[in-house]
Amino acid sequence: MAAPIDISAPQLCRLIGTPDCPIVVDVRIDEDVQADPRLLPGAFRQPHHRIEDLAPRLQGRRVVVICHRGAKLSQGAAALLRLWGVAAVALDGGHLGWSDAGLPLVPLAALPPRDAEGRTLWVTRRRPKVDRIACPWLIRRFVDRRARFLFVAPEEVHAVAERFGATPFDAMPVSTEGGDWSHRGEFCTFDAMVERFGLDTPPLRQLATIVRGADTRRPDLAAESSGLLALSLGLSELFTEDLAQLDAAMVVYDALYHWARETAQAGSDKRAVA
Structure with a gap:
């Protein structure tokens, strides 16, 4: 059986807040983030064209990649990570689908600054x-x-x-x-x-x-x-x-x-x- 390349919002929501939660990477473009400056709980941002920079530290981890609608950016970024052997999937429906479902989102304005890592x-x-x-x-x-x-x-x-x-x-x-x-x-x-x-x-x-x-x-x-x-x-x-x-x-x-x-x-x- 082929490995899944997508995860649904309810499936991911069930995992968030648990020790088994995948790493969640938001690859939305700046314009989409400005339109809705919130992240899924536990997510961090990474430009889609630099997704492979993360591959070395994602080895052995499950990863969910999120873009605006769950289309080309998250599908492509997840596929690139899979080339590195990372168990990466895209969020079905993307950030928009998650938001429309009324699931929790963390305001970027509430987040403290992050260090170089x-x-x-x-x-x-x-x-x-x-x-x-x-x-x-x-x-x-x-x-x-x-x-x-x-x-x-x-x-x-x-x-x-x-x-x-x-x-x-x-x-x-x-x-x-x-x-x-x-x-x-x-x-x-x-x-x-x-x-x-x-x-x-x-x-x-x-x-x-x-x-x-x-x-x-x-x-x-x-x-x-x-x-x-x-x-x-x-x-x-x-x-x-x-x-x-x-x-x-x-x-x-x-x-x-x-x-x-x-x-x-x-x-x-x-x-x-x-």
């Missing part, structure tokens, strides 16, 4: 517990899978951000300029990221409530908040190195997201039957 750099307070682990999980699963995180002394977050070109989040005190990714009122930084990244889906809304309940010691918000808080405090004690703690905690949030997604789907199915 296309990665974002973030900085927050050391010794994370809940919000400062949940936010990196969200970023790596839905915004930039290669994002890097600096955990530093609380009083140095803003200075490190300025000196190293990093984006601060969950910093104290909150910047008076209002540009931080931080708590606002009763809502956590995770809430802010879900909203500003255009990821306001039922599973992530449910996960945001759980995170908020755990982070603000409000177990009344969600039955799962107490369990997440206990796991978070335990991981903080188990790991003395913040990056090792983040790596270990990724599976916790992966599991919660899968559970929230299946719960949301089950509820949708019940409503459809009713």
